[in-house]
Amino acid sequence: MTDDAQITSLETLARAAMGRTVLVTKSEQISGEVLAAWSVAFAEALAGLALTTNHRIATRLRTGPRAALVHLLLSERASVLPINPALTPQQQREILDAAEPDIVLSEPDWAQEGDWVLSPESLPSLKRAGPLPLPKYARTPGLVLLTSGSTGAPKRVPLTRAALTTSAQTIAQTLELSAHDRALHALPSFHIGAVVDLLLSPLIAGGAVIFADGPGPEELAAAIRQHRPTWLQLVPTMASNLLAHFGRSELQELGASLRFIRSVSADMSPGLQARVEEAFGCPVIQMYGMTETAGQIASNPLPPAVRKPGSVGKVAGPEVCVMDRVGTPVAQGGEGEVCVRGPTVMAGYEGLEVPDAAFGNWLRTGDLGRFDGDGYLWLTGRLKEQINRGGEKVSPLEVERAALEAAGVTQACAYALPHATLGEQIGLSIAGEIQVEALQAGLTARLPEFMVPHAIKVVAEFPRLGSGKIDRVALRAAHLAESKGETPLVERTGLSAKIATAWEESLGKSPANEDDFFERGGDSLMAVTFLARLEELLSRVVDANTLLQAPRFAAFVAAVEATGVAADRPPSARFVERAVAAWPGQRALPGGLIKLFGPPGEGLPLFYCNQGGGEFERVKAALAPHADLFILRSLFKLTGKNDAETEVLARHYAAEMMAIQPEGAFRLAGFCEGGKVMEFAARALAQAGRDVAEMTLIDHWPLERIEADVRHVWTAQNSFSAGWMWPEAEGAVAEVTGAAVSVLRLGGRHHAALTSETFAAIAAAPWGGEFEQFARPERLRARIAVSGPRIVRPGKSGRFVVKIINDGAEAIAPSDESGVFLRARITSLGGTPKHRLPLSFGRIVEPIASGARQSVSLDVTLPERRRPFGVTFDLVEVGKGRPRDDGLAVVRRWVWPLG
Numbered sequence: 001m002t003d004d005a006q007i008t009s010l011e012t013l014a015r016a017a018m019g020r021t022v023l024v025t026k027s028e029q030i031s032g033e034v035l036a037a038w039s040v041a042f043a044e045a046l047a048g049l050a051l052t053t054n055h056r057i058a059t060r061l062r063t064g065p066r067a068a069l070v071h072l073l074l075s076e077r078a079s080v081l082p083i084n085p086a087l088t089p090q091q092q093r094e095i096l097d098a099a100e101p102d103i104v105l106s107e108p109d110w111a112q113e114g115d116w117v118l119s120p121e122s123l124p125s126l127k128r129a130g131p132l133p134l135p136k137y138a139r140t141p142g143l144v145l146l147t148s149g150s151t152g153a154p155k156r157v158p159l160t161r162a163a164l165t166t167s168a169q170t171i172a173q174t175l176e177l178s179a180h181d182r183a184l185h186a187l188p189s190f191h192i193g194a195v196v197d198l199l200l201s202p203l204i205a206g207g208a209v210i211f212a213d214g215p216g217p218e219e220l221a222a223a224i225r226q227h228r229p230t231w232l233q234l235v236p237t238m239a240s241n242l243l244a245h246f247g248r249s250e251l252q253e254l255g256a257s258l259r260f261i262r263s264v265s266a267d268m269s270p271g272l273q274a275r276v277e278e279a280f281g282c283p284v285i286q287m288y289g290m291t292e293t294a295g296q297i298a299s300n301p302l303p304p305a306v307r308k309p310g311s312v313g314k315v316a317g318p319e320v321c322v323m324d325r326v327g328t329p330v331a332q333g334g335e336g337e338v339c340v341r342g343p344t345v346m347a348g349y350e351g352l353e354v355p356d357a358a359f360g361n362w363l364r365t366g367d368l369g370r371f372d373g374d375g376y377l378w379l380t381g382r383l384k385e386q387i388n389r390g391g392e393k394v395s396p397l398e399v400e401r402a403a404l405e406a407a408g409v410t411q412a413c414a415y416a417l418p419h420a421t422l423g424e425q426i427g428l429s430i431a432g433e434i435q436v437e438a439l440q441a442g443l444t445a446r447l448p449e450f451m452v453p454h455a456i457k458v459v460a461e462f463p464r465l466g467s468g469k470i471d472r473v474a475l476r477a478a479h480l481a482e483s484k485g486e487t488p489l490v491e492r493t494g495l496s497a498k499i500a501t502a503w504e505e506s507l508g509k510s511p512a513n514e515d516d517f518f519e520r521g522g523d524s525l526m527a528v529t530f531l532a533r534l535e536e537l538l539s540r541v542v543d544a545n546t547l548l549q550a551p552r553f554a555a556f557v558a559a560v561e562a563t564g565v566a567a568d569r570p571p572s573a574r575f576v577e578r579a580v581a582a583w584p585g586q587r588a589l590p591g592g593l594i595k596l597f598g599p600p601g602e603g604l605p606l607f608y609c610n611q612g613g614g615e616f617e618r619v620k621a622a623l624a625p626h627a628d629l630f631i632l633r634s635l636f637k638l639t640g641k642n643d644a645e646t647e648v649l650a651r652h653y654a655a656e657m658m659a660i661q662p663e664g665a666f667r668l669a670g671f672c673e674g675g676k677v678m679e680f681a682a683r684a685l686a687q688a689g690r691d692v693a694e695m696t697l698i699d700h701w702p703l704e705r706i707e708a709d710v711r712h713v714w715t716a717q718n719s720f721s722a723g724w725m726w727p728e729a730e731g732a733v734a735e736v737t738g739a740a741v742s743v744l745r746l747g748g749r750h751h752a753a754l755t756s757e758t759f760a761a762i763a764a765a766p767w768g769g770e771f772e773q774f775a776r777p778e779r780l781r782a783r784i785a786v787s788g789p790r791i792v793r794p795g796k797s798g799r800f801v802v803k804i805i806n807d808g809a810e811a812i813a814p815s816d817e818s819g820v821f822l823r824a825r826i827t828s829l830g831g832t833p834k835h836r837l838p839l840s841f842g843r844i845v846e847p848i849a850s851g852a853r854q855s856v857s858l859d860v861t862l863p864e865r866r867r868p869f870g871v872t873f874d875l876v877e878v879g880k881g882r883p884r885d886d887g888l889a890v891v892r893r894w895v896w897p898l899g
Contacts, residue, residue, distance in 0.1 A: 008165045010073050011039040013203040022203065023065055024182070024210045024227050027755060028122060030065075038123040042073055045126060051078055054135035056144070058101035060085050060092070060110050062617060065211045066124050067189035068199045070105075071143065075161055075195070079139035082190035083146070085110065085599050086448065095146060098351070099156060102133050109625025110599065120621070120756070144350060145192055145291045147386070147393055156350035159192075159294045167294035167317065167344045168200035174299050174316045175231070175262070175285070177205035184223055184232035186212040193264060196295045198233055214584065217245035219614055221254055228257040236268040237390040237422055237523065239276050239284075244529060248279065255280030260302060262287060266390055266423025267379065270309035288312035288377065290365060294344040297365075298377045311376040318342030320377065322369055327359030330370075335380055338369045387414070390422040392450040396472070399426060399443075399451055406442050408434035411462055415476040417455060422523055428453035429475045431462060437549045444548075449586045454518040454551070455479065482514075496557045498537040503553065506530040513554040517547060528578055534560075535574065572641070572649040576633045579612060585631060594630050594656050603627030604693070606667045607657055607681075609674030611636040615754045622759035623669060623696070630660065634673040646673070650680030657681070658690060665693035668708075671754065675700025682706055696762060699750060711742045713762055715753040742766055780820065781808035782848075784875050786894045797861040800824070800896065802873055804856065806848040815843040820877050820891070824858045827870040827895060862898070870897040 014022065017032030024030075056079040061067035067082075074080045081099050083092055085107075096104065105126070106115040117127040142160040171177075185198040202209050207230075212223035215238055223229070234242075239261070242251070261276065263286045268276075273284045285307070287299035297320060300313035307313070321329050322336040330336040339362040349357065358364055366383045387394040396414035403412035410432040419425040430439065436456045443452050457479055463471040503511045506526050517527065527547055534542050542560055550559040576593050585597035594607070598620040606624040608616075609632035620629045632653055635641040657666060666685060670678035675697040682692045683706075692708040699714055744765045746753050788800035802822055806812050815821040822842035842856035860871050875892040 008161075008168070008200070008204060009039075009076055010069070010203075011036055011043070014039055017203070017206065020179070020206075020208070022208050023069075024208060025065060025122065026213060026223070026226065030122070034123070035069075039073055042125070043077070046074075046077055049126075049128060049132050051132065052135060053078060053141050054138050055079065055103065055132075056081060056099070056101040056135070056137075056139050057103045057105055057116075058083055058096055058099060060104065060106045060115075061118060061189055062107055062621075063187070063189045063194070063214075065122055065185075065209075066118065066120075068185070068194050068211075070118065070124065071189065071195050072199060075143050075164065076141060078141055079144055079158075080142070081144040081146075081156070084188070084190045088600075099144070100136050102135050107621070109621055120760075143192075143195065145190070147291050155352060157291045157346050158350045159291075159346060163294040163344045163346070164196055164200060165204075167296060168196050168204050170317050170344075171197055171201040171296050172205040174296065174301075175201075175260070176302055177202060177207055179206035181205060181207040181231060181259070182210055182227065182229040183207065184210050184212060184220070184227075184229040186215045186220060186223075186238075187233065192289070192291045192295050193233060197262075197264070214614060214617070216584065216614065217241050218612070221246065221250075224254045224257070230257060230259045231262060232258065233262040233264055235265040235390055236263060236272060237266075239263065239268070239272060240523070240526075243275055243279055244526075251279040252281055255282050258282045260285050264289065266388055267310075273309045283307060286312055287316075288379065289317070290340075292346045292363060292365075293318055293340055293342075294346075297338075297340055300376075306374070308372075308374075308376050311372075311378050313377065314375050315377070318345050321362060322371060323359060323362070323364075327362070332371055332373065335368055335370045337383060338365045338367045338377070338379070339363060340365060387416040387426055388424050389419075389426060389450055394426060394451050399428060399447070399453060402443055402446050402451075403428060403430055403439065405446070406434060406439050408432045409439065411470075413462065413470045413472055413475050414453065415472050415479070417476070417479065417519065419518075419521065419523070425455070425518065426451070426453040427455045427457070427476060427479050429457045429459050429462070429479065431459055440549065455516060457482070495538075495561055499534060499553075499557055499560065502530055502533040502537055505533055511553040513552070515553045517551045517553075517556070519551075522551075532578055572635055572638065572645045573652050575635060575638045576649065579633050580631075583614075583631065583633075584616065588630055588660050589656055592656050592659075594632055594653065594660065597629045597631045598624075601625070601627040601629075604664065604667050605630060605661055606669060607632060607653075607678070608668075609634055609653075609670040609677045609681075611672055611674060611751065613671075613751050613754065615671075615759075618754065618756045618759045619669070621756065622763040627667075630657075632674070632677065634670075634677050636673050643676075646676055647680045650677050651684045653677065654681045654684035654688065657685065658688060665691040667694045668692055669696035669698070670700060671698040672700055672750070679706065682708060698754070698762070711744065711762070711765055713744045713746060713765075715746050715748055715750055780812070780877055780891050782806050782812065782820075782875060782891055784822075784873060784892045784894050786873050786896050788896065790898065792860070792862050792898050794862050795864045797859050798898075800858050800860060800871065800873070802842065802856050802858060802894075803853050804844065804848060804875060805853045806850055809850055811850060812844060812848040814845055814847065818844070818877075820844055820875065822856050822858065823874045823876055824860050825872050825874070826860075826863065827872045870895050872896075 014032045014036035020032055021029045022032050022035055057074055058081040059071065060083050061070065062085065071080055071082055081101055083095055104115045105118055106112070108117050108120060111117045114129050116129055119125045119127065140158065140160055142158060143164065145157045145159065147155050147157060181202065183198050183202040187194045187198060199209055210223055210227045210229050213219040220242065246254070258280060260283050261280060263284055268284065268286050273286065276284050283303055285300050285302065287296055289296045296317045298312045298314060299316040300307040300311065318340040319342050321339050322334065323339050324330050324336050339359055341362050345363050356364065367379050368383060369377055369379045371377055387396060399414040400412040403409050409430050412428065412430050414426055414428045416424040417427040436458065439456060463474040500511055506529055507520050507522055509520065522530070531542055531547065546559050547556060550556045573593060580593065580595060583595055585595035588594045588596045597616045601624065603626040605628040607630045608619050611634055616629065616631055635646055635649060668678045668682060678695065678697070679702050682695060685692055686707065694711070695706065695708050696711045696713065701712060742765050744762060746758055746761065783805045785803045785805070786800055789798045792798035812818055812820055821844065824840040840858040840860055842858045844854060846854065848854045862869055873894045873896065874890045876890050
């Protein structure tokens with residue numbers, strides 16, 4: 001181990017942070033002492049396994065603190081190759097075959113035969129599959145990161161620990177990081193930024209790292225609100241999503257603690273930069289880096305120094321020189337290829353001879369650029385064929401191969417096209433006999449979302465170079481020239497005028513006939529905004545597929561006109577479509593609402609419906625580790641929703657489920673209102689003749705019996721849960737749920753209880769169970785009478801006495817046997833009565849004989865607001881019909897007005 005590695009080892013950094021918190025997640029905070037103890041224990045475990053610096057370890061780990069820490073510590077002692085878990089099994093196998101690791105370290109639910117396994121704890125341990133093999137080759141400790149070249153073959157970039165350390169120190173100096181700084185981390189664990197920019201740099205500066213649950217707007221906002229970081233790092237697409245997702249006041253609140261926002265991976269346009277800075281109230285620091293340079297090459301400085309929007313700033317890392325085609329430096333202001341050299345620059349691609357990768361000891365980046373008179377670097381284009389779509393690196397060859405699999409395509413060539421928010425998007429030229437719409441649909445089903453081309457051209461003949469190869473640069477230039485061609489504006493009347501209005505509001509520019517929505521700067525999030533605005537203007541729904549299949553303005557107008565005026569989706573489905581636009585995963589069906597999340601599996605799929613909280617990683621790990629996880633959204637937060645709309649949405653979901661899974665029984669799960677959606681979906685599936693094998697319902701209990709094995713889970717403090725109302729509810733649940741029932745009680749309150757440990761407990765809970773059937777009258781006959789104060793001031797409590805009179809022939813058993821209890825709720829006396837959340841419950845504690853009565857006291861607290869209020873007292877019985885919104889049969893009701 002080198003001295004540099006010793007100085008910046010994880011143990012050394014942790015010991016320097018004694019007495020301070022260094023790592024923060026939503027559920028825990030890890031101190032320097034804890035991190036130091038873990039790093040020592042982990043290192044001792046590695047030493048006990050006889051791991052040497054010549055060994056190579058390939059990892060398949062989920063993004064988060066576990067992966068970042070493991071990669072950092074392992075890179076001190078071995079050659080570490082992180083693999084993107086979103087790649088297909090075949091792609092992963094090709095990488096492993098080429099890199100020849102000695103060990104593969106995997107998550108427990110991804111492990112294959114012979115893999116070592118990483119424990120699920122935040123500070124993990126290793127479980128090896130067998131004896132440590134001898135290293136195949138002599139290797140150097142550090143990271144080996146993957147990138148895709150123009151040929152499509154992944155290139156392995158070896159980075160020494162010294163290079164990683166030097167780059168991290170440079171970043172800390174550039175950003176003026178200190179012990180007072182807290183970085184927000186939301187990058188994938190296989191990116192250079194996950195280890196260097198957002199872990200090693202903050203720790204070297206003595207600061208802390210906050211790990212967000214994911215890169216989505218809600219996850220970022222939740223981490224910012226809870227932990228108040230001083231800076232965050234994001235790609236331009238993430239910034240666009242935040243601007244679209246939150247209002248002005250929310251964005252200002254999110255930016256209150258931030259010193260700056262660092263923009264990485266793709267170019268951020270000056271317009272977007274200005275909007276981000278205005279919204280968050282802090283500067284955006286745009287930088288330029290590469291995996292091959294261990295990160296940063298150039299960066300704009302912090303205020304009060306000058307930042308130049310559109311520029312990547314001044315040199316801040318290796319040496320930089322702009323050279324012409326033969327490696328001669330160009331004059332200041334001249335355009336050429338950006339070349340770099342220095343201690344952070346890789347020595348060369350592993351196992352690959354690239355003759356034109358360098359000019360002497362200068363690495364060629366493949367980027368075109370120029371220096372201005374102030375020493376700021378401006379990137380003007382790319383020489384490399386690799387496509388950088390919003391930070392995702394795409395090999396043209398993979399896109400071309402997928403296109404050539406389609407019947408009728410004889411030639412295919414993919415290339416990068418400029419995009420306002422993604423930096424680049426994918427263009428594709430093809431030759432052959434096939435409709436562009438059919439090819440687009442086929443590629444959408446075959447490729448990951450980030451690899452699907454958004455612009456496809458059919459050409460009669462491909463231009464070629466002297467070598468006979470397709471001239472990719474010429475095809476791209478022809479595509480851009482055609483896209484920029486002057487075309488007449490569409491006549492602004494009728495339908496086209498309304499569509500043009502929504503187009504201008506979304507993209508900020510007037511459309512011409514041949515303007516392509518996506519080529520003019522639109523992305524998936526802008527498409528959702530555009531279609532939502534169009535829905536308002538046209539008073540009807542336009543399906544998202546219409547825009548995907550006809551993105552050019554004139555063609556889109558014609559397609560919308562051809563669809564007529566009938567709404568093709570109910571309001572509930574339109575609400576869900578907008579809500580899931582920024583969710584992770586890919587649409588399982590073209591234009592569908594259900595998304596496929598995480599790596600694919602081979603077991604029986606799981607369909608999980610939630611409220612939008614984003615616990616998908618935990619659900620996947622615990623409930624569907626070896627199966628596809630399909631995620632659905634409930635109507636939570638939809639104003640004015642009711643059971644009828646929920647049932648319509650559930651039937652829509654059921655139709656998609658049957659298209660996704662044509663055969664076999666279904667596994668369903670749902671949380672809160674998501675449980676209600678899945679209950680309705682189960683009935684729709686049964687009506688279609690399909691079986692539901694298993695259901696997991698969290699904080700929801702069915703309104704009617706379900707013919708399926710049901711695992712019912714409730715949290716300890718949730719007003720929608722039977723477990724909150726009754727001390728012994730298993731009998732009641734068993735009667736109204738299904739063939740076999742398991743009941744699991746959890747601590748914590750509602751959504752806050754949905755932790756990794758919770759889902760692990762749910763996964764471990766057995767199916768089936770035997771519960772004693774409780775007895776209750778076939779028909780409950782009872783009355784209630786209420787006495788209490790006539791005036792209760794806002795914010796104060798009043799005690800009410802409710803008498804229950806049994807008019808039936810049978811005795812009323814206690815609540816935990818009969819399912820009969822009292823409920824008190826606030827009632828607004830102005831206009832239509834509106835019942836708020838339950839305020840108080842009263843249990844029958846002794847049997848009430850026929851003709852007898854029992855008094856129950858309830859304390860009711862009024863809201864602080866001053867308005868006419870009353871209290872509604874209900875005698876209710878569980879599982880009798882479906883009145884109103886909660887599935888409880890109201891036997892008698894008494895409304896008590898308050899002065």
